[in-house]
Amino acid sequence: MLRGEVCGRSASARTRSRLPFSSGSARCKAPRHGGFGRGTCWSATAPSAAAVANEAGAPAKPGEGKVTQPVERKGMIDTQPPRGTRDFPPEDMRLRNWLFGEFAAVSTAFGFEQFDAPVLESEELFVRKAGEEITEQLYNFEDKGGRRVALRPELTPSLARLVLQRGKQLPLPAKWFAIGQCWRYERMTRGRRREHYQWNMDIVGVPGVEAEAELLAAIVMFFQRVGLTAADVGIKVSNRKVLQSVLTQYGVPPESFAKVCVIVDKLDKLPREKVEEELRALGVAASTIDGVLGALQLRDLEALAALLGPESEAVAELRKLWELAAGYGFQDWLVFDPSVVRGLAYYTGTVFEARDRAGQLRAICGGGRYDKLLATFGATDNTPMAGFGFGDAVIVELLKERGLLPAPGHRVDDVVVPLDGALRPAAAGIATALRRGGRSVDLVLEAKKMKWAFKHAEKLGAARLVLVGTSEWERGAVVVKDLAKFEQKEMPVAELTAGAAPPPAATAA
Secondary structure, X not given: OOOXXXXXXXXXXXXXXXXXXXXXXXXXOOOOOOOOXXXXXOOOOOOOHHHHHHHHOOOOOOOOOOOOOOOOOOOOOOOOOOOOOOOOOHHHHHHHHHHHHHHHHHHHHOOOEEOOOOOEEEHHHHHOOOOXXXXXXXXXXXXXXXXXXEEOOOOHHHHHHHHHHHHHHOOOOEEEEEEEEEEOOOOOEOOXXXXXXXXXXXXXXXXXXXXXXXXXXXXXXXXXHOOOOOOOEEEEEEEHHHHHHHHHXXXXXXXXXXXXXXXXXXXXXXXXXXXXXXXXXXXXXXXHHHHHHHXXXXXXXXXXXXXXXXXXXXXXXXXXXXXXXXXXXXXXXXXXXXXXXXXXXXXXXXXXXXXXXXXXXXXXXXXXXXXXXXXXXXXOOOOOEEEEEEEHHHHHHHHHHOOOOXXXXXXXXXXXXXXXXXXXXXXXXXXXXXXXXXOOEEEXXXXXXHHHHHHHHHHOOOXXXXXXXXXXXXXXXXXXXXXXXXXXXXXXXXXXXXXXXXXXXXXXX
16 A cells, blocks of 8 residues: 555546646545554555556656755764774765675686685784784784784785694695775875775795786786776886895895885885984984985886896896786886885785876785795795785775776666555565566565655666556556666566576475
């Protein structure tokens, strides 16, 4: 039964008086009645689905809705999420699902398997080798059992723990990917929040730069899938061994290497004077600072080879990586930049990060090789590993800036509308059969006017409106309205639900 329909009239009179193209203005005051809402009118005679659909017609486009600000009332909770975090209402969740779908599609195209791990991990997992900066940004605390735990700031240590857990039972090489939430208590800027989702792809057990080339190819494929080009994004590539060789040449002690890496990683974030100041605070001489920073400004592999010598392992690995990139066809995306070292202490070889060419945003993604990570967690042998982390925040900013951000809508295939309260079980059965057949179905759960039903179906982008009326149902049929063609026909229920899977068989408890 449609809420607000007049009672005590014929079907045609009811339709004329209440439907949107009616010229009548008759009104009905229904008696208060247990089980019916205030103002609801009802009758023993149900409207015909065909008559209602014909006279209702297609609705006008709904107007733009207004966003209302929450009204603060005494005792009301704070309706905003904690600082640095986000809500995902349906429209944002659709975008997130699209992005995660692209992440997963690329990963599976490269033959990777998905994994996940707890967001809450032992604090020690991140303190051991993540580096001082990450350690300072941990969301960490002591749980009720007296254990030190932390919300993961990244996914790689959890991967390392899982690899150690599997031990020799894990066949190598292993190619795993994950999409998970990470937390860092850091200063917020554009594209940087205190929680974010991160896509990781990691290869375990491949010692050569072939692993890095495969990972870079996956990143480039993602960029291409979402409409970005090498003119939009450049992937800066270097090798931690470059900086290590330069520091050795200038007499910087090995124990200072990790701290120097953290400082050098700030070259694109801080003025050079500030970087020099931090290096001096480590005890690095002024002449050494000039030499080191000068070497990191080189943008040509041959110039680097001249500085480090023809036998340089770092130069050889970089040359091989560029050769592989040419084979894959993504060399135009690569930019040699020895100042890229990545702030995390566990990197041991190739390092890279993708940035927008305009330089307006922070790094989109970054990664590299970390062959010694498992040993820092107690493994007796080093296991070659390479991977990257790709956050969700910066890429959304970039796609928005380039006009490439999609606006995925909420769509269903069918909207099923019972035209009388007594027909709700029948409508539920039709919706169930259609859903089992693989269609997305919105079942209208309360009495509504036909004008509302049309607008609702249009808002959902539905292909069909299925009207369950008394006279048609008695003939074993319903009225199906094609919302694209504005055509309707009576269709037997058996024909409508053909192909639906049978209900699952009941099993004994």
